[in-house]
Amino acid sequence: MLPEKAQLTCEQQTIQQQVLAFIAAHCRDSQAAVFVLEGDAGTGKSALLSAVFSAVQKQARTSGGKLAGTTNRLLVNHNEMLKIYWEVASQAQWLHKADFQKPTPFINAGHKADVVFIDEAQLLLSQPDPFNRFRQTNQLTELLKLAHVVVLVLDLHQVTKLKSLWTPAMIKQTLAGHVVQRVQLTGQLRMQSPTVAAWVDAFASGRLLPPPHPANYQLRVFEDGVPLYDWIKEMNRQHGLARVLATADFPFRVYTKDPWYVQAGKLRLPWDRVNFTDRPWASQPQTINEVGSIYTIQGFDLNYAGVILGPSVDYEAKTDRITIDPARFEDQTAFRRRPDGTDSTADRTAIIFHVINILLKRGRMGLGLYAVNAALRQRLLAL
Template identity: 90%
Template sequence: MLPEAAQLTASQRQIQRQVLAFITAHRRDGKAAVFALEGDAGTGKSALLSAVFSAVQKQARSTGGALAGTTNRLLVNHNEMLKIYWEVASQAQWLRKADFQKPTPFINARRKADIVFIDEAQLLLSQPDPFNRFRQNNQLTEILKLAHVVVLVLDLHQVTKLKSLWTSAMIKHTLAGHVVERATMTGQLRMQSPAAAAWVDAFASGQLLPLPHPVNYQLRVFEDGVPLYDWIKQMDRQHGLARVLATADFPFRVYTKEPWYVQAGKLRLPWDRVNFTDRPWASQPQTLNEVGSIYTIQGFDLNYAGVILGPSVDYDAKTDRITIDPARFEDQTAFRRRPDGTDSAADRTAIIFDVINILLKRGRMGLGLYAVNQALRQRLLAL
């Protein structure tokens, strides 16, 4: 979840002051000025963005001050993250639920704002998507037309679909001609063990390192899905917010009455269902009996995550590296062909590694792993 501004680290507070100074200096610019905040998963980007947006809205709804009377929005192209921000809004008197939107409705309304904040900007569409009523070339370009200042949070290692595929070159091209200031956040603030975070970084790039044994973090490998699930239930009883997650390697269909299941050895649990409530998926107690995906867990902090690595994630003994088979990845909507032809096997492999990176960095206090493929499972156990 997102902490209060008072809970920010000294480094976060310094960047907060930098962003607020940038906003004040450029709030009347005719062409949108851009502050880009970059960093890996778990480095506190969303917490900082939330704190800055809250400070801006407090000024906007007060009399006097440089930002009084400004109209500002925070956009995020992820349903569950939007719900987290709605919860934040319900706890602050100067925030409103309407302050937070998904990008497409904001763009299609064509109403200008003074300052637009974008969380998880790598999830913005980078191609037309008529199904979601977006027909222009990319969402970042359209948002730049509607604001004096754009503050965006960006992590190019958290891209999950080809239709939202961004590269450094694409970002540079889109921001050409705009005043741009950048800041990079480093240091893992979610995972309580730097050694465990480094192990996950290596794993999400295909490299296998010996498992560390930190005193303040549990990093465990399981021989079957059942003991993994038992461990998660135990951690949930003791600490709360422990959930089972999985890569999208198991069949599922959206909006069906019957559940679709994840099979992990002897464990068989249903996938997460479409969440029509305003509460984030992981904050609902019954979801302890489901398996979460990037669609329900991205942006949410768990205490413990039990991650099932599905059939697309395997191991090559000759190279001692993780291998990826995109053909076995069941989320085929992630791989819908792009009209510009940017959908190589390397792009698809990178997306699956990004999904792994997101899932493995959800737990603050612990991570449990079970690999469906025997070769990978045995190698993990050997580590």
């Protein structure tokens, strides 16, 4: 995500005006009108949303503004992303920390808003979750009851849990009867190489292509986790914001005093810990000695990402494709059974591919890979 004053691209500026016009046209509607902004990881959705929200809040808090006196909120169902927005608010004249919340407390409070912005809308719960104090059918339906306009930022390739499993059909059914405008962001802004972004797209769909060798991006494969870590430490010294990440294929328990470790060949590093501070995980210097996960890195831009592909990610020589074994994926909370029965092997496989896609697209300037499974590692090295 980019700070409020970051320069938007021409595509982003055009869409920003479309969103603002949509809000102005529907901010008094009796039934929520919905603007859906879609785009792949790294296309600048959050940066655009931040700019639009700041513009709306400036109008809301300026006497005589088009939206003067309106109440607006930005929601995101991800702790680390919420902290990023809090940092943005601390640097922006028109934003307050209280403008940003998680969806569940906003819904449970029952307070209505004129415009509700939802970043990473694919993380909204799509089933009851009593543990998180959400007992209704799905969060999007509840949010539609509480606003005149809802702005959804959505990427269904970043769904990482069955309890927030959304499909195009589910979105269409939930939005039926509402005024809806859809726009797609297409430009890849995080990864400096479009050819590497296309290679990752293929990888996250199970296809292994010959890796590109762009002049402005480092794509490296390592024989062991130790040289991967050494490379990340050197990139962090040179450029900052370089971190080791991993798929959730290594044992861990939340809220324990003792660390849980990621084993990548000869490398043994502790998992990230629960972050009780207001600073995002990757912006804390000591986390260079930890391994990040989607829980700490989703929505955050790194300069370099060193990604460990764990035991659930393998390779089948006969088909020349990446294979997924959900039984070896340690984040079993991601697979908590749904009452509607939506927890097939295909659903679980898709979630793991989504995790891979998220992790591999974190780095702006470089990506390093180490695969725990020898078959996949050797195939990557051969390519």
